[in-house]
Amino acid sequence: MRYVSTRGVAPILDFEAATLAGLASDGGLYVPETWPRFSEAEIAAMAGLPYVEVAVRVCQRFTAGSLDEAALRTIFTAAYGRFAHAAVVPLKQLDHRHWLLELFHGPTLAFKDVALQALGLVFERFLAQSGQHITVIGATSGDTGSAAIDALAGRSGVEVYMLHPHGRVSEVQRRQMTTVLDGNIHNVAIEGNFDDAQAIVKAMFNDAAFAARFPLAAVNSINWARLLFQVVYYFTSALSLGAPHRAVAYAVPTGNFGDVFAGYVAAQMGLPIERLVVATNRNDILHRALTSGDYSAGTVAPTDAPSMDIQVSSNFERLLFDLSGRDGAALAAAMAEFEATKKLALPQAWLAKAGLFSSARVDADEMADTMRWALAHTGELLDPHTAIGLAAARRDTGNAPMVTLATAHPAKFPAAVQSATGVHPDLPARLADLMTRTERYDIAPANLQAIEAYVAERARAK
Numbered sequence: 001m002r003y004v005s006t007r008g009v010a011p012i013l014d015f016e017a018a019t020l021a022g023l024a025s026d027g028g029l030y031v032p033e034t035w036p037r038f039s040e041a042e043i044a045a046m047a048g049l050p051y052v053e054v055a056v057r058v059c060q061r062f063t064a065g066s067l068d069e070a071a072l073r074t075i076f077t078a079a080y081g082r083f084a085h086a087a088v089v090p091l092k093q094l095d096h097r098h099w100l101l102e103l104f105h106g107p108t109l110a111f112k113d114v115a116l117q118a119l120g121l122v123f124e125r126f127l128a129q130s131g132q133h134i135t136v137i138g139a140t141s142g143d144t145g146s147a148a149i150d151a152l153a154g155r156s157g158v159e160v161y162m163l164h165p166h167g168r169v170s171e172v173q174r175r176q177m178t179t180v181l182d183g184n185i186h187n188v189a190i191e192g193n194f195d196d197a198q199a200i201v202k203a204m205f206n207d208a209a210f211a212a213r214f215p216l217a218a219v220n221s222i223n224w225a226r227l228l229f230q231v232v233y234y235f236t237s238a239l240s241l242g243a244p245h246r247a248v249a250y251a252v253p254t255g256n257f258g259d260v261f262a263g264y265v266a267a268q269m270g271l272p273i274e275r276l277v278v279a280t281n282r283n284d285i286l287h288r289a290l291t292s293g294d295y296s297a298g299t300v301a302p303t304d305a306p307s308m309d310i311q312v313s314s315n316f317e318r319l320l321f322d323l324s325g326r327d328g329a330a331l332a333a334a335m336a337e338f339e340a341t342k343k344l345a346l347p348q349a350w351l352a353k354a355g356l357f358s359s360a361r362v363d364a365d366e367m368a369d370t371m372r373w374a375l376a377h378t379g380e381l382l383d384p385h386t387a388i389g390l391a392a393a394r395r396d397t398g399n400a401p402m403v404t405l406a407t408a409h410p411a412k413f414p415a416a417v418q419s420a421t422g423v424h425p426d427l428p429a430r431l432a433d434l435m436t437r438t439e440r441y442d443i444a445p446a447n448l449q450a451i452e453a454y455v456a457e458r459a460r461a462k
């Protein structure tokens, strides 16, 4: 399988090179040259298989030439063996129509473990084969950072620099990153918000001189492999609910448009998905874009669902590429306009092709009401992100079974959960001592030069 950039200029790469590259050299994102399609019979044949086997079947179409079936099976067996639930991602029924897909049974309690546990092993395998060293640079609104750090701590050939917005991640999220003391892990709290951190990471990738000194790799969802590994749970959950003979709908709490884009990929592959509901909090650029074509970034408002406090959703570019008819030049022009003015009016012809998606903006009161409803009527304690997803799901009026992606464990966001429900969510036993572990991190200004100097200094010291 070959990978092309959404902006049409960067070299075409194979899966290995696209995985290690992260951002394409023309500023675009890598996507498969075509969407592989399963027949209905091929989908039906996956029903009842263990998670790892479905993962192998879905992913091998995309990794051909770089990772074969046996390599994928080894990687997925190790990655998902670390999950605390035998189903990896159990599906729980809430009422006659609604289901929760629990994606938070990995080591750091958010769905990002599903992709990053596998990606860490993929990196290690590619680097061992080539003898290369890479510098992983990431921006996190909390959950990517802890999942990437857990997946990459102590791995050889990889140095990790993780930027998080100072004071804007929960204490549990921060400690999950800063209490990992391995020498290849560097946590930096930047004096800015998540979009500032993400902009610095993008600028580093675009700084050719810097990237030549330090081969950079991305663990944000700009990395294609991450999205690929998330496609798998759409298959396993839809199969459980009757696919390919019955269509299923999903509500996805969304920030960077990665998780919901994985659902779009599953649909392109032939999985019968009736609708993807994009759930946002008051940082609603995606809701505005999908309902009225108004893709314009406001300022980020901090909320109790910090992993969705995003105004510039990187992966939306991957959808726009398809909506534009895969016209790299048109997309490069549109993204240049957006980067310069922070606004873009999406052409009606593009929006017309986005019929798979609906969207909802959920405010703080509705989020808290949904947490109380779920606890009272189903006994489930939801984290704030999942509550936003479920609120959007419950507004949807379709008939298909509706799966809300439960993206984090409630104990990751104890203050918000307690204030909405009066119940304090306990950390699972394996993390019980988190609040007393030693922390290590640095604080830095939100500017490119400062962060590049920080990386260069630490590379020299090694």
Ligand SMILES: *Cc1c(COP(=O)(O)O)cnc(C)c1O
Residues within 6 Å of the ligand: 110, 111, 112, 143, 144, 221, 253, 254, 255, 256, 257, 258, 259, 260, 307, 308, 385, 386, 407, 408
């Ligand atoms: C990252 C994250 C999201 C948003 O996911 P995207 O792929 O960026 O849209 C939602 N909820 C939680 C708990 C997260 O960690």
